[in-house]
Amino acid sequence: MELLISVMVGVMIATGTYLMLARNVLRFIFGLILISNAANLMIFVAGRLTPESPPLIPDGADVPPDIVANALPQALVLTAIVIGFGLFAFALTLVYRGYQSMGTLMSDEMRLAEPEEDRQ
Amino acid sequence: MSWLLAAPLIIPFATAVLAFLFRNGPEGRWISVLGSAALLIASGLLMQAVLAEGVVAGQMGNWPAPFGITLVADLLSAVMVVITGITGLAVAVYALADIEERLEKLGYHALFQVLLAGVCGAFLTGDLFNLYVWFEVMLIASFGLLILGGRRQQLDAGIKYVTINLVSTILFLAGIGLLYGMTGTLNLADLHLAVQEVENKGLLTVVAVMFMVAFGVKAAVFPLFFWLPASYHTPSVAVSAIFAGLLTKVGVYALIRMFTLVFTEDVDYTHTILLWVAGFTMVTGVLGAAAMNDFRRILSFHIVSQIGYMILGLALYTPLALVGAVFYLVHHIIVKANLFLVAGVARRIAGSTELSAIGGLYKTAPVLGLLFLIPAFSLAGFPPLSGFWAKYILVKASLDLELWLVAGVALVVGLLTIYSMTKIWGNAFWKPHPAGMQPKLGSLSGRDRASLILPIASLAILTCVIGLFPEPFVQFAERAAAQLLDPVDYVATVLGAEAEGATGLAQLEGIE
Numbered sequence: 001m002e003l004l005i006s007v008m009v010g011v012m013i014a015t016g017t018y019l020m021l022a023r024n025v026l027r028f029i030f031g032l033i034l035i036s037n038a039a040n041l042m043i044f045v046a047g048r049l050t051p052e053s054p055p056l057i058p059d060g061a062d063v064p065p066d067i068v069a070n071a072l073p074q075a076l077v078l079t080a081i082v083i084g085f086g087l088f089a090f091a092l093t094l095v096y097r098g099y100q101s102m103g104t105l106m107s108d109e110m111r112l113a114e115p116e117e118d119r120q
Numbered sequence: 121m122s123w124l125l126a127a128p129l130i131i132p133f134a135t136a137v138l139a140f141l142f143r144n145g146p147e148g149r150w151i152s153v154l155g156s157a158a159l160l161i162a163s164g165l166l167m168q169a170v171l172a173e174g175v176v177a178g179q180m181g182n183w184p185a186p187f188g189i190t191l192v193a194d195l196l197s198a199v200m201v202v203i204t205g206i207t208g209l210a211v212a213v214y215a216l217a218d219i220e221e222r223l224e225k226l227g228y229h230a231l232f233q234v235l236l237a238g239v240c241g242a243f244l245t246g247d248l249f250n251l252y253v254w255f256e257v258m259l260i261a262s263f264g265l266l267i268l269g270g271r272r273q274q275l276d277a278g279i280k281y282v283t284i285n286l287v288s289t290i291l292f293l294a295g296i297g298l299l300y301g302m303t304g305t306l307n308l309a310d311l312h313l314a315v316q317e318v319e320n321k322g323l324l325t326v327v328a329v330m331f332m333v334a335f336g337v338k339a340a341v342f343p344l345f346f347w348l349p350a351s352y353h354t355p356s357v358a359v360s361a362i363f364a365g366l367l368t369k370v371g372v373y374a375l376i377r378m379f380t381l382v383f384t385e386d387v388d389y390t391h392t393i394l395l396w397v398a399g400f401t402m403v404t405g406v407l408g409a410a411a412m413n414d415f416r417r418i419l420s421f422h423i424v425s426q427i428g429y430m431i432l433g434l435a436l437y438t439p440l441a442l443v444g445a446v447f448y449l450v451h452h453i454i455v456k457a458n459l460f461l462v463a464g465v466a467r468r469i470a471g472s473t474e475l476s477a478i479g480g481l482y483k484t485a486p487v488l489g490l491l492f493l494i495p496a497f498s499l500a501g502f503p504p505l506s507g508f509w510a511k512y513i514l515v516k517a518s519l520d521l522e523l524w525l526v527a528g529v530a531l532v533v534g535l536l537t538i539y540s541m542t543k544i545w546g547n548a549f550w551k552p553h554p555a556g557m558q559p560k561l562g563s564l565s566g567r568d569r570a571s572l573i574l575p576i577a578s579l580a581i582l583t584c585v586i587g588l589f590p591e592p593f594v595q596f597a598e599r600a601a602a603q604l605l606d607p608v609d610y611v612a613t614v615l616g617a618e619a620e621g622a623t624g625l626a627q628l629e630g631i632e
C-alpha cells in the first residue's frame with residue numbers, strides 16, 4: 001500500500017512538473033495544485049499506513065491497542081489542505097485579474113513590471 | 121512565561137482585527153501605530169527575559185513539549201522580534217503619510233499587522249509544522265499587500281511573486297513530510313536529538329537540501345532570487361520597505377535555525393553548498409544592481425547581494441562567522457528598510473523613482489541627502505557605521521579560515537555597492553532635475569513631513585548608534601552565536617530535563 005501511494009505521488013509530481021513548465025500561467029497553477037496534493041499525500045504516507053485500526057482506546061484500557069493509525073499526519077494534512085485551498089483560490093483569482101487587465105496568460109508576455117529597455 | 125512569548129503574536133492579531141473594523145475612518149491608522157508600539161514594548165520585555173534566562177520556552181495549552189505547540193525564544197529569536205517591532209513601528213508611522221485612503225479602506229493596516237504577526241510567529245515557534253503555518257500567514261498577508269490597489273504593474277509582479285513562493289511552500293511541506301517520516305517528530309528541539317539517530321544519513325541530506333531550496337527561495341539567494349527584483353518595486357513604499365526589511369530575513373532566519381539546530385550531520389556537504397550560494401548571491405545581486413536605473417530596483421538587487429553576506433556567515437559555520445551573520449541580520453533590516461523609506465520620500469517630492477527622471481535633491485532637500493547617506497554608507501560598509509562592523513566580522517571570519525577568495529569577493533562586492541550608491545547619489549541628488557523642478561521637503565504638509573522624516577531619522581540614528589558603540593551589540597551577537605552552535609540550553613529548556621534520551625519514534629516505542 002505504501003509503495004502504491006509512493007508511486008502515485010511520483011506520478012503526480014511528474015505530471016505537475018510537466019504542467020509547470022508551460023508558458024501559460026493557468027497551467028502552471030494547475031501543476032502547482034497537483035504537486036501540492038502530492039505533498040499532502042507524502043505527509044500522509046510518512047505517518048505510515050495502518051488500515052482498519054482507528055486510534056481509539058477501548059473501554060477499560062489506558063492505552064490504545066498495539067498498532068493504531070497515526071492521527072498526527074492526518075491533522076497536518078488537513079491543515080495543509082485548508083491553507084493550500086486558500087492560497088490557490090487567491091492565486092487563481094489573481095491570475096484571472098491579471099488576465100483581465102493584461103489580456104494575456106502567457107508568462108513571457110508579462111513584462112509590465114520589468115525595466116523599459118528590456119521590453120523591446 | 122507563556123504570556124511573554126504569546127504577546128508578540130496576540131498584539132498584532134488583535135490590532136489587525138481592530139484596524140479592520142475601523143478601516144473606513146482615520147482611527148484605523150492610529151490603531152496600527154499604537155499596536156506596533158505595543159508590539160515593540162512586548163518584544164522589549166521578551167528580550168529582557170531572554171537576556172536574564174538564556175532561553176525562554178512556553179507550551180501553549182500546557183501539553184508537554186514534543187506533542188504540544190511550543191513557543192521558544194533564544195537570543196536570536198528575541199532580537200529578531202525586537203527588530204520586527206522597531207521596523208514595524210517605523211513603517212506604521214511612515215504609512216500615516218504614505219498610504220492613500222483608498223488603500224486604507226481596502227484593509228491595508230489589517231494586512232500589515234497580520235504580516236507582523238506572521239513574521240513574529242516564524243521567529244518564535246519551536247515546531248517545524250508551525251513554522252510552515254506562520255510562513256503561510258506571512259505569505260498570504262504579503263500577497264494582499266503586494267497587489268493592494270490593483271495597478272497593472274502590481275498584478276504582473278504579483279503573479280510572479282505568488283507562483284514562485286507557492287512552489288517553495290510546497291517544497292517546504294514535502295520536506296516536512298519526509299523528515300517526519302524519518303524521525304517521527306516535528307518539534308525542533310526534539311528533531312535536534314532525533315536526527316542523530318536516523319540511520320539513513322544520505323536521505324537526511326536530501327531532505328536538508330530540500331529545506332535549503334525552500335528557504336532559499338524565501339531568502340532570495342542565487343539562483344532562486346529572480347522574483348524579488350521583479351516585484352519589490354511595485355507596491356506602495358511603506359509595503360516595499362517592510363518587505364525589504366523583514367520578509368527575506370525570515371527565510372535567512374529559518375536557514376540559520378534549521379542548519380544549526382537540525383541539519384548538522386553533514387556540515388561539510390551542506391555548508392559547502394551554502395558557501396557557493398553565498399558567493400554567487402553576493403556577486404549577482406550587486407552586478408544586477410549596477411545594471412538598474414531605478415531607485416527601488418537598485419535597492420531590491422542590493423537586498424539579494426546583502427543576503428549573500430548573511431548566508432556566508434552561516435556557511436562558514438565558525439563562532440565568529442555566526443556572530444557576523446547575526447550582527448549582519450540586525451544591521452541590514454534597519455538599513456534596508458530605511459533606504460526604501462528614503463526612496464519613497466524622493467518619489468514624493470521629486471515625482472519618480474526612475475533615476476533619469478529625478479534630480480537636484482541635494483540642493484533643495486539637503487536633509488534628505490544626509491538621511492540617505494547614512495544608511496547608504498552603512499550598506500556599503502563605511503566606518504564607523506553599522507555595516508562596517510558587520511562586514512569586518514565576516515571578512516575576518518573568512519580570513520581566519522584562509523578562504524582568501526571568499527574574503528576577496530566580500531570586499532569587492534562592498535566596493536561595487538558603493539558604485540550603486542554613488543549612482544543613486546549622482547543622479548537623484550547631484551544632477552539638476554531634468555524637468556527643472558525644485559523638489560523641497562517644504563512642499564509637504566507639516567504633518568506628512570513629520571511622519572515621513574521621523575522614522576527615517578530614527579532608523580538612521582539607530583544605525584549610527586550601532587556603528588559608534590558596537591561593543592554591546594557584538595557581545596550580544598557572540599552570545600547568540602554561542603547558543604546557536606551549542607543548542608544544549610535550547611533543547612533542555614524546550615523538552616525539560618526528564619525528556620532527554622527518549623525522542624520521536626523512541627518515545628512511541630516506549631509506549632508500545
